[in-house]
Amino acid sequence: MxxxxxxxxxxxxxxxxxxxxxxxxxxxxxxxxxxxxxxxxxxxxxxxxxxxxxxxxxxxxxxxxxxxxxxxxxxxxxxxxxxxxxxxxxxxxxxxxxxxxxxxxxxxxxxxxxxxxxxxxxxxMWMYCNPLVRRLKTLVDDGAIGDVRTVQADFGLAGPFPPSHRLRDPAQGGGALLDLGVYPISFAQLLLGEPSDVAARAVLSDEGVDLQTGALLSWEGGALASVHCSITGGTATIASVTGSQGRIDIPSGFFHPDRFVLHRDGHDPEEFVADPADGPRNSLKHEAREVMRALRAGETESPLVPLDGSLAVMRTLDAIRDRIGVRYPDEDTAPELTPA
CATH class of the missing domain: 3.40.50.720 (NAD(P)-binding Rossmann-like Domain)
Structure with missing residues (x-):
């Protein structure tokens, strides 16, 4: 540098x-x-x-x-x-x-x-570096909605994608889960950490990749997350976090929001809006800035996107693929997972 x-x-x-x-x-x-x-x-x-x-x-x-x-x-x-x-x-x-x-x-x-x-x-994971997502996490961590009970999130694209497309190609890690499902799963784990149990169902293509997948993640404390991804239909890409004392709703494009609404029991709804100074909602600059900040500070990983968190998300993705029966060519056998 x-x-x-x-x-x-x-x-x-x-x-x-x-x-x-x-x-x-x-x-x-x-x-x-x-x-x-x-x-x-x-x-x-x-x-x-x-x-x-x-x-x-x-x-x-x-x-x-x-x-x-x-x-x-x-x-x-x-x-x-x-x-x-x-x-x-x-x-x-x-x-x-x-x-x-x-x-x-x-x-x-x-x-x-x-x-x-x-x-x-x-x-x-640019979502983790987004200023408004960071604000949402701070509110949740500070107890703005009490204890988190449920998280719901979806990400689907309409397609159709032909069999020759990379999203249908097992050799390129195709399917909805790794491309799109990683977002709602990462969002849930940003707020709740790694789940203790995973259940999932999917519709598979003739090539053996998932066309759409739904998963229910659960935590020891009783929290649940319902996540869905698809390459056969354009979903609303919304998310909602419900706690014991309120909820937060994120409209379309939850992974790069321009606003969200906090509903606290006994209070009027409060809207949080992205700062125009932060640039367009689809900007990738935030993750680039975080990388450069960390490099200048001599850090070998980011506190916003910690490596242990990325490993935890990969374990959840592996567990879901185990449940739905998706394996990629030449992929080494994953550790045995407990059936749902």
């Missing part, structure tokens, strides 16, 4: 990589210095689009670039372990897209690598 900026490398050139890079280049203390793809022409086109000085046709070259302070990994889930692991082993810090990996075993390997090499690692 220089005194003025943190130097980023971008690994992959798809839609989410473009969205993140577009937000990154607007930050005065961020500098995008390199991009890598498996095809040099693709990397060069991306570099030209965003004014990036170096373009690599392989991941290794980016991982070995000593001028890169942190790499943003935006490949499909199925290659997160390989891409992020390569960068960590080469001494690069890493921000890795969600779902963190295909399974808990791979996530544990990445965490172990980051700790072995003393490198920063964070899952790109």
């Amino acid at each position: 220089t005194a003025e900026s943190v130097r980023w490398g971008i690994l992959a050139t798809g839609g989410i990589a473009a969205a993140f890079t577009a937000d990154l280049v607007d930050l005065p203390d961020a500098e995008v210095v390199a991009v890598a793809s498996r095809r040099e022409e693709t990397a060069k086109a991306f570099a030209e689009r965003f004014g990036i000085p170096r373009a690599y046709g392989d991941w290794e070259a980016l991982a070995q670039d000593a001028d890169v302070d942190v790499v943003y990994v935006a490949t499909p889930h199925s290659t997160h372990r390989a891409a992020a692991g390569l960068c960590l082993a080469a001494g690069r810090n890493v921000l890795c897209e969600k779902a963190f990996t295909l399974n808990t075993r791979e996530a544990e390997e990445l965490v172990a690598l980051s700790r072995e090499h003393g490198r920063f690692l964070m899952e790109a």
Whole structure:
């Protein structure tokens, strides 16, 4: 890092990589210095689009670039372990897209690598860095609605997605759960921690990925979370948190809200609205700022997106896949899970 900026490398050139890079280049203390793809022409086109000085046709070259302070990994889930692991082993810090990996075993390997090499690692769960979501969590933690009793959240896309699409491809970790279900599950666990029990049902495609999944998560203290994800129908993407003394309702786009409403027993509803100074509701700048803050502070993980929390979400995703019977090609057998 220089005194003025943190130097980023971008690994992959798809839609989410473009969205993140577009937000990154607007930050005065961020500098995008390199991009890598498996095809040099693709990397060069991306570099030209965003004014990036170096373009690599392989991941290794980016991982070995000593001028890169942190790499943003935006490949499909199925290659997160390989891409992020390569960068960590080469001494690069890493921000890795969600779902963190295909399974808990791979996530544990990445965490172990980051700790072995003393490198920063964070899952790109941008929802956790959103200022309004952080405000909501503070209210819940401070007892604004009493003890949390239920959480409800959904995320579905209308499609239809053809069998050739990555969301239908088992080899790329396809299905609704890892792409979309990770959001409502992460939201529930942000407020309640890791569940003690998981029940789930799903509709599977001919390729063996989940087209839609519903799960009921439960906690020892009696709290429940009902979560749903789908790639066959566009859902409202709303969330609600009910406690013993009130509830909080989040309208469409709960994972990047522009407002939420607090209902406290005996009080008028109170609306919390995003600060316009924080930028558009779909901004990825908040997670980038958190990464750069942590790097400047010498931290190897973020308190907003802790690695233990990412591992806990992966364990829940594994448990749900166990219940619904989804396995990916060449995936190592996961630890035996207790049937629901």
